[in-house]
Amino acid sequence: MSRVQTLGLYRDLVRQAKQFNSYNFREYALRRVRTGFEEGRNVDAEGAKNLYDFGKKELHSLKRQTMEADYRESLESFKPFVFHSTALLARVSQ
Numbered sequence: 001m002s003r004v005q006t007l008g009l010y011r012d013l014v015r016q017a018k019q020f021n022s023y024n025f026r027e028y029a030l031r032r033v034r035t036g037f038e039e040g041r042n043v044d045a046e047g048a049k050n051l052y053d054f055g056k057k058e059l060h061s062l063k064r065q066t067m068e069a070d071y072r073e074s075l076e077s078f079k080p081f082v083f084h085s086t087a088l089l090a091r092v093s094q
Contacts, residue, residue, distance in 0.1 A: 001052040009055045010037055016059060019066040021073060029062060 010033070017029035036058075040051045 001048050006048070006052065009052060009059065013055065013059055013062065016062045016066060020069055022069065025069065 013033045014030065017026060017033055020026035020029060036051075036055070040048070043051065
């Protein structure tokens with residue numbers, strides 16, 4: 001893989017990891033991206049290709065995880081409407 005493609009994948013992974021609203025999830029994802037690229041720094045061409053393919057799969061997985069986290073967060077912020085007045089509730093149920 002070329003250096004440009006590898007750096008592009010790194011930037012995409014970091015950008016996606018920063019989409020987590022939760023500090024713990026965001027920092028964990030960023031740490032995994034950094035250590036993964038540091039560990040794969042000195043590999044041969046075949047190893048670089050395998051790591052690049054693995055990184056693309058991880059990017060797809062990270063996108064899915066950030067969407068799910070956003071969805072869960074939106075559900076938690078949803079507050080159902082509660083009737084506080086029995087008179088109002090009686091009028092609505094008629």
